[in-house]
Amino acid sequence: MAFRSRHLQSFVQEIQYKNRNPRSVRALELLEDLATNPVLELKSGAEVFRARLVNDLKLIHKEAGFFGFGAKESFVPPPEATHDMRANYRYIPYLYCASDPYIALMEVRPRLGSRVSVATIGVLQDIRLLDFTVQNKPRKMTDAKSNLFADLSDMFSKPIRNDDEMIDYIPTQFIAEYTKNLGYDGIAFSSSMTPEVSDVKKGGYNFVIFNFERCQAIKSNLFEAERIRVEARRIDDDTDAKAIRCVPLK
Secondary structure: OOOOOHHHHHHHHHHHHOOOOOOOHHHHHHHHHHOOOOEEEEOOOOEEEEEEEEOOHHHOOOEOOEOOOOOOOOOOOOHHHOOOOOOOOOOOOOEEEEOOHHHHHHHOOOOOOOEEEEEEEEEOOOEEEEEOOHHHOOOOOOHHHHHHHHHHHHHHHOOOOOOOOHHHHHHHHHHHHHHHHOOOOEEEEEOOOOOOOHHHHOOOEEEEEOOHHHEEEEEEEEEEOOOOOOOOOOOOOOOOOOOOOOOOOO
């Protein structure tokens, strides 16, 4: 990933290959900047959404109000089933969810015909999230801070490839853990999977909630993917290549 911020680039190189001490000079400089990010609050009574692919309909055991996975399966995985992800270390589960059910569904990358269980998660207590979303980027920022904010937003939002290695998670895991130690309940970041949804520009977010005990699965629904839109950009250096306009299949 190319960085606008030299500060962040130095931090990533150091934490991936040299030093993961949160008290190192580069880490402290970066992490002190994070504390000035805006805060997004989820109030008690709010709803967020979590999606899971359904690989076998035999795993669906209907409960009252749950037509997809049940309450337990719709929530965070148990520690022993928790893998390294964008914001968490292995065996440490967090709640990954979204502000919109469509965003949650698209984040699991369903194929045509895939079945997806989308759970509605109720917020039981107020939750404070450190905000990395471009929608809420502060207007008055120095160029250096603006570049840092944009890079951090991209780091959390970029789609995860199947061939990503564990080392790619280290910077965002480190930042998430530091955010948790600052006393925040989680982080918010933009979704890169749903640019065609107009509501995303008005507040379509992904969330990682550390203190997930402040939430509860309250219902789930089962969906089947019927139409998927894909956009692509050419990344080679062929100056003679024709542009390809990607449009939804009819």
